[in-house]
Amino acid sequence: MTVPTPGYPLSHQLASAGSAASSAAGERLPQGVSAPATHIIHASLVRPALFAGAEPAVVMVEASVAFALVFVVGFHVATLLLAVVWLTAVHAVMVWVAKQDAQMTTLYVRSLFAQDYYPARAGVHAAPAAVRSSVPSWA
Numbered sequence: 001m002t003v004p005t006p007g008y009p010l011s012h013q014l015a016s017a018g019s020a021a022s023s024a025a026g027e028r029l030p031q032g033v034s035a036p037a038t039h040i041i042h043a044s045l046v047r048p049a050l051f052a053g054a055e056p057a058v059v060m061v062e063a064s065v066a067f068a069l070v071f072v073v074g075f076h077v078a079t080l081l082l083a084v085v086w087l088t089a090v091h092a093v094m095v096w097v098a099k100q101d102a103q104m105t106t107l108y109v110r111s112l113f114a115q116d117y118y119p120a121r122a123g124v125h126a127a128p129a130a131v132r133s134s135v136p137s138w139a
Contacts, residue, residue, distance in 0.1 A: 048102035053095035058105055062090050 029035060051059045066083040073079050097104050 048098075050098055050102060052091070054091060054098050055094070055102065055105055058094045058098075059091070062087060062094070065090075 049056065054062075066087050069079050069083040069086065094105070101107075
């Protein structure tokens with residue numbers, strides 16, 4: 001009988017209880033083979049790090065633009081309203097994007113540096129690829 005442990009998903013508890021129950025039920029493993037261990041991985045180890053529901057870099061850009069609107073353009077009611085609209089609209093979109101894929105903006109920025117076309121093979125007179133040492137130069 002398994003007693004539920006608070007804080008852990010029931011599927012993990014049943015999986016670990018099932019392996020213990022199956023070995024106790026009389027199933028024999030070959031000699032020298034032990035029962036597989038089940039390990040519980042905490043969700044915070046695999047969940048992406050988000051700030052207010054969006055990627056931290058995106059939140060910093062949002063805050064920087066709002067700060068620039070208010071203090072660089074001028075401290076007026078219009079710029080305050082524009083900064084509030086910017087923060088609410090852009091942040092809502094970025095939270096939606098992070099729900100779709102938590103690394104989408106990072107992937108998009110990285111894709112901007114990719115070439116539009118990669119030739120199938122190098123030309124006859126192409127320079128050989130640079131060989132980098134696997135040992136750091138300071139070592």
